Amino acid sequence: MTALSPSETSGTAHDAISAPAPRRTLSEGAVAAIFLAPAVVAVLILRIWPTSLALWQSVHVGAAGRFGLENYTFLFSDPSFHDALTATLLFSLIVNPFQIACALGLALVLNRDLPAGPLWRTLTLLPVAVPQSVSAIIMGVVFRPDGPANALLATIGLPAQGFLTTPEQALYTIILIVSWIGVGYWTTFLLAGLKEIPAALYEAAVIDGANKWQQFRFITLPQLRRPLTFVLVADTVANFLVFAPVQILTKGGPQGSTNLIMNDIYTRGFLSGDMRGAAAETGILVAIVVVIVAIQFRMMTGAKSE
Numbered sequence: 001m002t003a004l005s006p007s008e009t010s011g012t013a014h015d016a017i018s019a020p021a022p023r024r025t026l027s028e029g030a031v032a033a034i035f036l037a038p039a040v041v042a043v044l045i046l047r048i049w050p051t052s053l054a055l056w057q058s059v060h061v062g063a064a065g066r067f068g069l070e071n072y073t074f075l076f077s078d079p080s081f082h083d084a085l086t087a088t089l090l091f092s093l094i095v096n097p098f099q100i101a102c103a104l105g106l107a108l109v110l111n112r113d114l115p116a117g118p119l120w121r122t123l124t125l126l127p128v129a130v131p132q133s134v135s136a137i138i139m140g141v142v143f144r145p146d147g148p149a150n151a152l153l154a155t156i157g158l159p160a161q162g163f164l165t166t167p168e169q170a171l172y173t174i175i176l177i178v179s180w181i182g183v184g185y186w187t188t189f190l191l192a193g194l195k196e197i198p199a200a201l202y203e204a205a206v207i208d209g210a211n212k213w214q215q216f217r218f219i220t221l222p223q224l225r226r227p228l229t230f231v232l233v234a235d236t237v238a239n240f241l242v243f244a245p246v247q248i249l250t251k252g253g254p255q256g257s258t259n260l261i262m263n264d265i266y267t268r269g270f271l272s273g274d275m276r277g278a279a280a281e282t283g284i285l286v287a288i289v290v291v292i293v294a295i296q297f298r299m300m301t302g303a304k305s306e
Contacts, residue, residue: 057279074280083256084259087257087258087259091239095178096236099178099183102179103183103184103190106187107193107194124183125188136177136244136245139245143173150163166254167255177245177249193227229300237293240261240288243262251263261284
């Protein structure tokens with residue numbers, strides 16, 4: 001065993017003294033909490049607190065704030081609420097499958113090696129970057145009786161349509177406008193899910209003789225279940241909360257055909273002054289959304305287990 005020289009001993013001591021202390025690194029959970037904190041605070045202030053306040057107001061009646069369910073019983077006897085609820089359910093039954101089908105189709109197309117692929121993906125997402133109010137104004141001009149849509153129909157020999165001015169077409173026109181705004185957004189989630197599917201699965205399927213439909217059914221859809229579940233639930237909630245296009249373009253008309261429940265809540269609370277009735281309508285809307293989302297989760301998880 002050899003002894004260290006004085007110079008070696010001092011060098012070792014100097015290194016020990018000057019060595020930096022190990023840095024403390026945050027855990028992944030702490031980093032995630034820091035990044036999520038602003039969004040959580042915003043949701044609490046802008047979503048949870050107003051909804052909780054509305055639910056509290058909905059079960060209190062009179063100037064003294066007496067507890068009771070009269071606000072709900074009045075709503076269920078109000079024909080205007082029945083019409084708004086019917087229009088909302090019809091709207092949701094059509095717009096949700098339509099948007100998801102369009103988003104899935106676009107994602108499948110954009111997932112291919114297309115010429116100028118980034119350009120097409122940018123154009124698909126472009127409507128999402130435009131505020132809903134601006135998009136509604138633009139599409140309102142397009143679907144005016146003397147607008148570009150009817151001009152296009154005239155060039156191919158078709159008669160002019162009423163679009164937003166007739167009760168028979170107004171709701172379906174709103175569906176087209178909302179879909180033009182939202183489809184690109186949902187496409188990005190499904191496209192990201194498609195990128196995560198291993199190419200080896202498709203290669204093995206081709207070797208086994210599977211055609212395109214069989215690859216889509218037995219590989220794409222099962223592998224896409226998680227992003228598809230998210231899109232289904234988020235799209236459902238978003239479409240139940242549609243307000244800006246209706247308020248800007250039709251204000252619930254003509255003849256109440258586009259009076260979706262969010263627009264009816266606004267009309268009842270801020271134009272008619274029935275804040276407690278609007279709060280009760282908000283409670284009914286929340287209950288409907290929770291039930292439908294629970295059913296969707298049940299269906300998707302049940303299909304997965306099978």
